[in-house]
Amino acid sequence: MAEKNSDFEPNIVAFLCNWCSYAGADLAGTSRIQYPSNVRVIRVMCSGRVNPLFVMNALQQGADGVLISGCHPGDCHYMQGNYYARRRFMLMRNFLEYLGVEPERVRMSWVSASEGAKWKEVIEEVVSGVKSVGPMNKFQRRQLNW
């Protein structure tokens, strides 16, 4: 069983679309809403840009969890990108679960530009979910131990 000690601070890589979720995260900032510092963001123009293999790559690189966030259905700046993302991640998440990667580690959310508060909730949810399953070392790349 993975170690689940309480001071485990997970490292979460998040892919946010520029128009909704990144703006929502910015709004959380402008509103000074405090949330855990575990999430590190990569901005893309649209959640449709996120290749599900990025998730695999992040987990290999040492991330304990991955979050993909985009506009709510119907709100995509490019109309359809989030729908593609939804399909891709549904399948990828199921598949990783099938291999034994806990679903808590691969999350997806819809956060709009006005949902600074929701962003915080999402982060808290993701962080606590990842904490509950402990560090991801299943297929992390071997440290080079210099």
Add this chain to the structure above:
Amino acid sequence: MVDVEKLREIAREVVSREDVRQLIGYRQGTYGFRARPAFITSPEEVDQLIFSPACVNNLATYLTLEERLPVPRGQEPDLRKVAVMVKGCDSRALVQQMEEKAYERDRIVVLGIPCTGVVDMDKVEKRFPNVLSRGEIALEGDKFVLSFDGKREEVPKEELLADKCKRCRYPTPLVYDQLLDEEVSRFADDDYADVLALEKRSAEEKWAYWEEKFSRCIRCYSCRNVCPMCYCEDCVLDRLNPQWMRRSVDISETTAYHIARAYHLAGRCIQCGECQRVCPVEIPLMELNRKFYKDVEELYDYEPGTDAEAPPLLATFKVDDREDFIL
């Protein structure tokens, strides 16, 4: 059963055609019960052709594996048609290849074989090890009849049948120009029992299960090379820049390889089982493919390789696709 004489007759006619470059079929293998691909370019070679339950290869692979060497200046590329023999499952590869615009329908001539099932050569070899003479396998009723070294053995069909055949929904080819036999109706449906059983296990058990398998993988990429759907000019899994996964063989990179390969086949894999068949270290690749296959069918009511006009699964969506996993 396909009448071999009839097959040869049709094949002779096809290879004699001006507009056909070659016919890809099966011929006797070099030892044991093996059959292997045959590439026929002239009517004289047609008598090599066979069809039997030993003809396991999915020949659709050769349509996309075709080598297109630089055409010397002043010469024209040979764009004549290629004729290919396909079983039911193999025909789905053609459909999917066409969905993905690998070629136009009029580039190929399809000889469809309504398939009553092929053997799993591993099961055969386990049962009859070290058969050197060129043995033969035929299906008679519900028994496979194996003749070798002057002997004749009967085995219930069930015992030697390839697993993929046990759940084949399309034994009669979905696309063909000529059908070589009467249509065959589906044998059985897929109950995904193996996938469901694995799904139910704990994360730790699943990981341990796959780790054991993946740690055997020698990353020869044979499973990719043989796949009729894997025909990128330059596979991303091989690429150095960017390098999605390293060439070094360890559990991390190998797991990454298996995730990437299976994901790249999501909504595209047509269940021919070739990847698993060729794997020298017997990694149950079909259990990976079938997880996607099952999810894709359940979630999106989509079955790859059944409709050449369908939009590619991951290049389309429905507004009401499931999203209960989204926060």
Add this chain to the structure above:
Amino acid sequence: MNGKPKIGVYVCHCGTNIAGVVNVEEVVQFASTLPDVVVARNYSYMCSDPGQALITDDIQNYGLNRVVVASCSPRMHEPTFRKTLLSGGLNPYFLEMANIREQCSWVHEDPIAATEKAKRIVEAAVVKARRLEALDVKEVDVEPACLIIGAGIAGIQAALDIADAGFKVYLVEKSPTVGGHMAQLDKTFPTLDCSACILTPKMVDVANHSNIELMTYSQVEEISGYIGNFQVKVRKKSRFVDMEKCTGCGACAEVCRMAGRIPNEFDEGIGMRGAIYLPFPQAVPAKYTIDKENCLFLSKGKCGESPKCKEACQAEAINFDLQDEIVEFKVGTIIVATGYDVFDARKKPEYAYGVYDNVLTALEFERLVNASGPTGGKIVMLERGKKKKKKEGEEVEPPKVPKSITFIQCVGSRDKSVGNEYCSRVCCMYTAKLAHLAKDKIPDCEVTIFYMDVRAFGKGFEEFYDRVRREGVRYIRGNPSEIFKRGDKLVVKAEDTLTATPLEHETDMVVLSVGLVPRSDNREIIDLLKLSQSSDLFYLEAHPKLRPVDTASDGVFLAGVCQGPKDIPDAVAQAKGAASAAMIPMASGKVKVEAQTSVVNEATCRGCGFCVAVCPFTAIELVEVNRNGWPVKVARVNEALCKGCGACAAACLSGSIQQRSFKDIQILPQIQALGVK
């Protein structure tokens, strides 16, 4: 060329906004150890003039070719720093921003954690910056002309606005006259203006405006190109009447051997016309048209001894040899205003439309109450399919006047059984209007309305609805289940859902308030312009709230009911919106095209077309190229259409299509930098 990276990193204090939590010095120190970083600095306000000068100076002194600014959100100051790079002589796309304010110092209190996170964010920006490439910022010229498809009220209004602003308009209408559905209406709710009175002046204006080239009885056949430069091909169908010569006198129509024998579409088939006709007296242009399918001469090659119309035309306008004409022109923008069809009431067989003569659609009823309609505005019982041509000297019984008229609302709207979940938005009100008109014309007529809900949401609507009820129109809440005939009465079977009583209501005439549905020929336009449809199958706007007149394709706008059911004021408002939206690029003369577009590596593309299928902007097509002597298909991006979403890049299995500034080789190092614990 991009050259070996030399990166400058600038960490902003933002007063205490960043520096109050993040240890800026430490971040700078860390940044200076990152690969290819030649200078790392901090400053109180990077966006200030002296802050920006730091960057431009360093570009000079250190020969920087990449810049990382760690400060606020790129959504805030990316444009600012892009300009800084430009003024420092660097391509603006050599900038990468690290958001350490909105997504770090403002949301974390713990200085250690925040500083740690800031370092990671900066590292990710640096590793991405190493891979950044110069991008072209391109502009295209915009042809100062607009194509408007459809000349209903929406198309007309948009055309007039644009033409008045001084731009050229090509207004293409499929039918022989402009006006669309509004021309068929009698009065309009809620103010009861006469439709013709307010519409016909505009119809005439459209025909006469010097900036408008009106093409009626015409069809767009081909559109290629992109915003600023659309190439359009229109087929002007032959009317077999010379438009120059026809005076609109109508002598021809009177003598036509088919006169009175063909249902007039404009009258919804309750009035008749001949093979040569004018849809209605105020039609614009007021030129006659020969309908080739019904003309004896054109369809059978023989019309009596000789075509009567030709003999009758003094202006010698009739010419059976006239051919379709193809015109081609270039426009900068396009407005689609193709309107709607009404729901086909036959799809609700329980209402027996098409079975009983006096079950009408509301649009038929509009023609019946209309003074210029087939009955001159008299509401009478219909005898459909009967020969209208009276024999010489025969006394015709005057048609009966209904004593009871019953309306049924929501026919084909809010009805999943016919696949239309939506509300058509106009039926409640036009029903009230028509009920009022019925009462007005036949004061002793009993008028009943079956409804599900009354949605009187617009300006003056509730007041109007209230007025109609007070006039004695009876509203029964219930959805009729069947209409049948008992003697010469129609019986509407329903349940009053307010009192839960089943009832059978006898009436002379039933009017079905049919909903608005997408035109049956929508596909033509979809194929021409690659428009998307929403789930109700009307054309899809780019954003339901904020870009309701735009489409996914730049330079293509929507107006009127083609985008979704609406009444005339809304159709006009949207038309005016579409007109001004279309004029923005025309007025500026240039449009910027997205620089962060996608690009295909043709050497590795396998031509599968996944990207083509994914692209919401139809920016990609497969083209044939020569690869080592072999013809192969590969994807090609039209950069003027690509909006830079990157969906294609994630769909491509071979990694052959990549979005500039967001390429795999740029994102993967970011993942690596952020993944490390």
Add this chain to the structure above:
Amino acid sequence: MAVKKLNKDKVKEALQELTKFRLIAPAKSDEVVVFKQISDPEEAFLDYGNSTVPPKKVVFPQTETLFRFQRGNPELREKNVEEEGTTVIFGLRPCDARAMSIVDNLFSWDYEDPYYLKRRELTTLVGMGCVNPPSVNCFCTSVGGEPCGTENLDILLIDLGEGYLVRELTEKGKKLAETIGSFLEDAPGGSEAKAEELSGSAKEAVSRSIDTSGIEAKLPTLWESPLWKEVSAACLGCGICTYLCPTCHCFDIQDEVEGAEGRRCRMWDSCMFRAHTLHASGPNPRPARKERTRNRINHKYSYFPGKFGVIACVGCGRCINLCPVNIDILEILGKVVEA
């Protein structure tokens, strides 16, 4: 040297003793036999035909870190093979052992490869004669080997039924035998004769063969022969035939970098891969399957013997058994002979 006997009931104990070294033995992973390091004698699976993956990976790992490096630090940290410790490969087949001696040529030729050679030096080979009928595609006797051959082995075990005859063949072997001396007993009289008889009949049982005598000279004359196209038409270029060949030794060197650190790795490569000879500038001197297949055969049966005097094939039959499309090296060689 001495001839002893290891009774089957003592095998586990002997193996347990050997786990104080890095003990590599055949083991089952599902139904596949692989050589792997074992820590528990129960893991060993000695009743096997031949392993799918040859033990060459023990001395020539599929991925081997040569050294590590760090940004801003000129020092390179080299791999110290010594740290791996003394290794025993227990139960390998004579053909696979012979294969190692063939590969040795390559790694000790003009350049002496320290990693490989060091590992070879640290490794003791305990072979197991092929007295059960060899597999259908074995042809070791055609290429200079035999089912109970001793070449390159330190110890050879021959299964006599109730126990193994232990032949110490080298000093190294003798030393190893001493470590497990307490589990050995003197071979009873007649054991040797029985072993000889078993070896002889095993040799008889090798059913496939080819006369290799003229092949080295013949191959260069067949460069343009249409036979290459014919025999390679079905090839998938998967490389199974080379990856799993005990004598194939192609490798590639790649740097793997992570952040500021990296390592230089050597990894298996295959001449059957399309990219094997692909030049960065685009052209490929072996553009098609036919050139690649031709190279594989020429390398084994012409270039290698030309340079080192030994055919680079031990007749283990893996490439025939495992080729997904039944490309059969004996069939190809047969055509070469006939041509």
